[in-house]
Amino acid sequence: MSPTRLLFPLALALLAACTTQPAKNVTVEKQSACPAKLHNGQTLILSLPSNPTTGYRWAIQDSAGGVLRALSPEVYSNPQDAGVVGAAGISTWRFLAFANGTGRLRLTSQQPWAPEVLPVETFDCAISVN
Secondary structure (H helix, E strand, O other): OOHHHHHHHHHHHHHHHHOOOOOOEEEEOOHHHOOEEEOOOOEEEEEEEEOHHHOOEEEEEEEOOOOEEEEEEEEEEOOOOOOOOOOOEEEEEEEEEOOOEEEEEEEEEEOOOOOOOOOOEEEEEEEEEO
């Protein structure tokens, strides 16, 4: 067998090893991180500032359901001022990119008992999965 025939498969194996795989998780914490581009199978972690003690809650208005699937409900954490009543924290959602295409992930922050009042904040992110 010629040396070229031996080196060609080795070169292909090395080239394949050098290709980079996309990160498993993509984290979005600000509107400026949008639009978000994901690959099939990646997890999108959305973390937004939150303070439910004021009565304002984030509500998902559009979940980009054609391309994202929710992995868990909202998780609220208060990392910095854990002992302070009324201190702000972070609300986090996890989504799996499961299909190629585009969609919108849109959330609004408002008091659930006053739906007629306009939201105080809106998060609107274009999602692209390929």
